[in-house]
Amino acid sequence: xxxxxxxxxxxxxxxxxxxxxxxxxxxxxxxxxxxxxxxxxxxxxxxxxxxxxxxxxxxxxxxxxxx
Amino acid sequence: xxxxxxxxxxxxxxxxxxxxxxxxxxxxxxxxxxxxxxxxxxxxxxxxxxxxxxxxxxxxxxxxxxxxxxxxxxxxxxxxxxxxxxxxxxxxxxxxxxxxxxxxxxxxxxxxxxxxxxxxxxxxxxxxxxxxxxxxxxxxxxxxxxxxxxxxxxxxxxxxxxxxxxxxxxxxxxxxxxxxxxxxxxxxxxxxxxxxxxxxxxxxxxxxxxxxxxxxxxxxxxxxxxxxxxxxxxxxxxxxxxxxxxxxxxxxxxxxxxxxxxxxxxxxxxxxxxxxxxxxxxxxxxxxxxxxxxxxxxxxxxxxxxxxxxxxxxxxxxx
Numbered sequence: 001x002x003x004x005x006x007x008x009x010x011x012x013x014x015x016x017x018x019x020x021x022x023x024x025x026x027x028x029x030x031x032x033x034x035x036x037x038x039x040x041x042x043x044x045x046x047x048x049x050x051x052x053x054x055x056x057x058x059x060x061x062x063x064x065x066x067x
Numbered sequence: 068x069x070x071x072x073x074x075x076x077x078x079x080x081x082x083x084x085x086x087x088x089x090x091x092x093x094x095x096x097x098x099x100x101x102x103x104x105x106x107x108x109x110x111x112x113x114x115x116x117x118x119x120x121x122x123x124x125x126x127x128x129x130x131x132x133x134x135x136x137x138x139x140x141x142x143x144x145x146x147x148x149x150x151x152x153x154x155x156x157x158x159x160x161x162x163x164x165x166x167x168x169x170x171x172x173x174x175x176x177x178x179x180x181x182x183x184x185x186x187x188x189x190x191x192x193x194x195x196x197x198x199x200x201x202x203x204x205x206x207x208x209x210x211x212x213x214x215x216x217x218x219x220x221x222x223x224x225x226x227x228x229x230x231x232x233x234x235x236x237x238x239x240x241x242x243x244x245x246x247x248x249x250x251x252x253x254x255x256x257x258x259x260x261x262x263x264x265x266x267x268x269x270x271x272x273x274x275x276x277x278x279x280x281x282x283x284x285x286x287x288x289x290x291x292x293x294x295x296x297x298x299x300x301x302x303x304x305x306x307x308x309x310x311x312x313x314x315x316x317x318x319x320x321x322x323x324x325x326x327x328x329x330x331x332x333x334x335x336x337x338x339x340x341x342x343x344x345x346x347x348x349x350x351x352x353x354x355x356x357x358x359x360x361x362x363x364x365x366x367x368x369x370x371x372x373x374x375x376x377x378x379x380x381x382x383x384x385x386x
Contacts, residue, residue, distance in 0.1 A: 004308065007345060008338040040348035044341060 001031055003041075010045060021045045073133075073140070077118045078108050080141035084186045090179070097168075097176045098183065101152055104163055108144040117143040117251050124255025124269050127361070127370045128262075135196050136258040139204050142187035143251050146208055149180035150215060150247070157223060160295075184208065197258065204254050211250030218242025225302035229310040229320035236304045237346075240281040241274070248277030260365075268361050275354035276374045282347035289334055297327045304346065308339040351375045 001009075006028075009016050019027045024042040033041070081102065085095055102109040108118065118140030125136040155162070156174050166173060188208065192201030218239050225231045225239070252273030256266040285303040288296035300306060300321075309330070310320040321330065334340050355375045361367040 003345065004311075004338070004342060007342045008312075011336075011338050011341055034349070036349045036352040037345070039352060040345045043348060044345060 003033060003037055006031060006033075006041060007044075010041065010048070017045050017048060021049050073119060073122050074108075074113055076134070076137050077122075077140045077144060078113060080137050080187065080190070081108055081145060081183075084138075084141060084145075084183055084190060087190075088183070088186065094179065097172070098179050100165060101163075101176050101180065102145070102148055107148060108141075117147040117247070120248065120251035120273065121255040121258070123370045124252045124273075125259040126255075127365050127367045128256045128259025128265060128269060130366065132259065135194070136255060138187050138191040138194070138197070139254050139258055142184045142191070142204070142208065143254065145180050145187055146184035146212070147247065149177050149184060150212070152177035152180060154219065157219065158295075181212075200258055203257050207250050207253050207257070211246045214242050214246040215244075218244075218246070222302060227300050228302070229300060229306075229322065231302040231307050231310075233304060233307045233311065236302050236307045237278075239302055240278060240285070240304070244281035244284075245274045245277030248280065249274035252276075265361070265364065268357055272354050272357040272361065272371070275350045275357065279347045279350040279354065279375075282343050282350070286340055286343050286347075289331065290340070292327070292331070297325060297330050300325065305334050305339040305343045308342050309334050309337050312337040312339070 010020065011017075016027075020042065024038065024045075028038045028041060085098060088095070090098070099109055101107070104110060105112055106116075107113060121136055121140040121143050122133045125139075126133040152173060156170050156177065162170065162173050185205070185208075188201055188205045191197045191204060218241070221235070221239050222243060225235065249270045250273070253266060253270040256269035260266065282304060285296070285305055288294045288301070288303065289305050295301075296303060297306070313320045352375075358367050358371060358375065
């Protein structure tokens with residue numbers, strides 16, 4: 001499963017999300033991901049847990065690039 | 068605050084470059100008006116954006132010296148304002164409300180800003196301590212300007228198409244935006260050190276920061292009603308992901324006039340927003356890794372760490 005499919009499953013499957021949040025190394029370790037990708041997916045899961053679901057993403061309030 | 072001091076010095080440098088030109092008062096007024104747009108270097112709400120990358124990188128690379136890089140910071144600010152103005156015209160965005168003349172005039176102002184940025188580089192050449200670096204700065208600016216033009220070419224060419232791949236979107240973001248941020252960091256670094264390996268590291272750091280910033284910006288572009296990214300189906304990562312998701316479900320992506328609100332909801336539901344965020348976050352982490360390497364030999368985290376701030380320090384945006 002590629003990162004695209006993992007993201008899709010994370011936003012639609014709450015139990016998968018909980019599993020990743022609880023034991024990211026084991027669950028995400030099954031997939032071919034870089035360390036940075038794994039870390040970002042975990043951050044995303046934790047953000048979803050904190051905000052109650054996949055309805056927000058943490059975004060920098062001020063970008064550097066405007067077009 | 069040191070960074071506020073940056074702001075005043077860069078703005079003064081831009082004003083001096085304008086004053087030294089032999090332009091008519093009317094044309095000078097137009098240049099000032101564009102640079103005085105909200106957030107612009109000559110506006111009351113000015114933020115040093117591109118210029119701050121130059122100064123902070125220079126300060127880091129040189130163990131604390133940055134004043135000699137002010138003309139280069141001014142050049143970057145004016146250069147970026149020029150590209151943004153050209154971009155607005157090319158994208159057929161409405162001109163600023165205060166701009167009563169036609170688009171031809173706005174193009175001519177963008178051209179003037181481009182020339183003014185060169186004048187800022189020449190001011191660097193006229194100073195004894197930076198004369199030998201001015202050619203290298205001009206080389207970086209024209210080089211990244213060409214790459215940005217190439218990215219803009221593909222951006223315009225692929226607009227409205229629903230078959231643009233994620234890789235193409237990433238390449239456009241790299242050429243249009245990341246190259247400029249990388250260039251700003253390279254300019255600051257080369258004014259701060261002779262160490263070529265270190266200069267490359269700052270440039271790579273800037274490239275990742277630029278990628279992350281552009282992808283954040285792409286999320287903003289599709290998240291906010293009123294932006295034209297969805298309507299024009301711009302070649303950006305969230306829209307490419309969404310179109311690809313539809314195709315993989317056997318559904319044809321929308322063509323022609325789209326229901327923007329429906330697409331906006333679908334971007335959240337399909338994971339397009341989240342996927343784009345993950346890719347941006349990966350770039351932030353890569354930038355952070357490079358910063359850690361630089362930190363081994365130069366003070367870097369204190370000066371540039373805010374550009375890769377962890378999520379706790381940034382706001383959450385909701386659907």
